Amino acid sequence: MRNWSLEQLLPNYIKRFEPYTPSKPDEELIKFYGCSHLYRLNNNENPLGPPPASQEAIRSFSPARAAVYPSGDAYHFRHKLSDKFGKQPEQFLVGNGANEVISFVIKAFCEQGDNIITADKTFAVYEWVAEFSGIEVRIVPLKDYAFDDQGMLDQIDVRTKILFLCNPNNPTGTYWNHEKLRHFLDEIDGRRIVVVDEAYFEFVEAEDYPDGMSLIDEYPNLVVFRTFSKMYGLAGLRIGYLAGGLQLVDAIRHTCIVYSVNGVAQEAALAAVADDDHLLRTRRMVRDGKAFLKKQLSKLNLPFISGEGNFLMVKLPMSDTLVYRKLMKQGVMVRTMTGFRFPNHIRVTISKMEAMEAFIDALVKSVQ
Numbered sequence: 001m002r003n004w005s006l007e008q009l010l011p012n013y014i015k016r017f018e019p020y021t022p023s024k025p026d027e028e029l030i031k032f033y034g035c036s037h038l039y040r041l042n043n044n045e046n047p048l049g050p051p052p053a054s055q056e057a058i059r060s061f062s063p064a065r066a067a068v069y070p071s072g073d074a075y076h077f078r079h080k081l082s083d084k085f086g087k088q089p090e091q092f093l094v095g096n097g098a099n100e101v102i103s104f105v106i107k108a109f110c111e112q113g114d115n116i117i118t119a120d121k122t123f124a125v126y127e128w129v130a131e132f133s134g135i136e137v138r139i140v141p142l143k144d145y146a147f148d149d150q151g152m153l154d155q156i157d158v159r160t161k162i163l164f165l166c167n168p169n170n171p172t173g174t175y176w177n178h179e180k181l182r183h184f185l186d187e188i189d190g191r192r193i194v195v196v197d198e199a200y201f202e203f204v205e206a207e208d209y210p211d212g213m214s215l216i217d218e219y220p221n222l223v224v225f226r227t228f229s230k231m232y233g234l235a236g237l238r239i240g241y242l243a244g245g246l247q248l249v250d251a252i253r254h255t256c257i258v259y260s261v262n263g264v265a266q267e268a269a270l271a272a273v274a275d276d277d278h279l280l281r282t283r284r285m286v287r288d289g290k291a292f293l294k295k296q297l298s299k300l301n302l303p304f305i306s307g308e309g310n311f312l313m314v315k316l317p318m319s320d321t322l323v324y325r326k327l328m329k330q331g332v333m334v335r336t337m338t339g340f341r342f343p344n345h346i347r348v349t350i351s352k353m354e355a356m357e358a359f360i361d362a363l364v365k366s367v368q
């Protein structure tokens with residue numbers, strides 16, 4: 001292999017890009033840290049699992065169907081969404097998790113020299129997909145822990161294609177209200193694509209929180225993301241989607257990978273859509289768990305950042321990776337936040353009371 005030259009084949013933006021290292025499987029972690037059980041409070045999963053109707057759909061999926069390609073464009077699922085939201089089925093694009101639809105949008109609109117705008121401390125995948133696609137990322141610092149609308153508008157130039165807003169924001173829980181989102185969309189005035197990532201939509205309790213879906217008829221440049229990984233407990237099956245005006249979605253469809261969403265995920269998500277009981281039960285659990293954590297953290301004099309969503313952040317008097325390791329030894333897995341540009345912070349998923357108590361007990365022993 002005399003002529004093998006990896007260096008010359010790789011674009012510089014790929015060489016610069018640090019690949020993400022996922023955490024090890026639970027059983028490996030349990031062995032490594034010597035704990036007997038693991039509370040997963042790191043990924044904002046729903047400990048109640050999928051709604052009962054989804055569980056039934058998963059159980060009744062015939063193994064023989066594994067040999068057959070799924071619907072390439074999640075036909076029945078999109079029709080279900082269309083009924084639920086009063087839109088046309090063609091206004092939805094379904095992906096292998098909302099993660100995949102991020103790249104559909106970036107690939108549809110951005111070429112070399114273009115840029116996207118987002119915040120410095122938010123869900124990092126917008127930034128990562130742009131970076132490893134060779135697209136410039138303009139990151140605007142959060143202001144009072146929230147997306148800074150004016151700061152983002154100020155960063156726009158002729159090559160700006162997309163602005164990404166995470167609403168409510170992961171990991172700070174802050175959100176733009178109706179008025180602020182509308183004002184922002186009016187300022188952009190259709191000249192750029194605005195993505196509103198509503199991964200935590202179903203958890204939001206605030207009355208003035210805007211439903212992006214209800215704005216897409218009015219703003220043809222608006223894309224809304226939703227996922228079945230958080231509220232609907234289907235993270236392991238990987239299904240999420242985007243919604244927007246017909247013209248916009250037709251444009252994005254060009255970069256859509258067909259068959260990337262498997263048949264089990266499509267059936268399970270379809271069955272989940274109508275289950276409002278599951279939603280209420282999960283919300284109650286999150287409300288109770290959050291109230292408990294806030295009270296306990298206050299008693300411990302540990303500052304926290306908490307808003308909408310099934311998570312909160314804790315500010316530690318020491319390194320987050322050190323506390324992570326100490327918590328792991330006690331069977332509690334949280335998310336270190338240094339990678340989100342919040343050094344010395346951890347993010348904790350709100351879960352059942354038993355897990356919340358285990359977390360607080362372990363935390364007390366870890367920070368002293």
Ligand SMILES: *Cc1c(COP(=O)(O)O)cnc(C)c1O
Binds near residue numbers: 096227
């Ligand atoms: C979890 C999450 C997603 C993506 O979830 P998928 O599992 O890929 O559907 C997208 N955005 C935010 C803000 C998230 O927290």
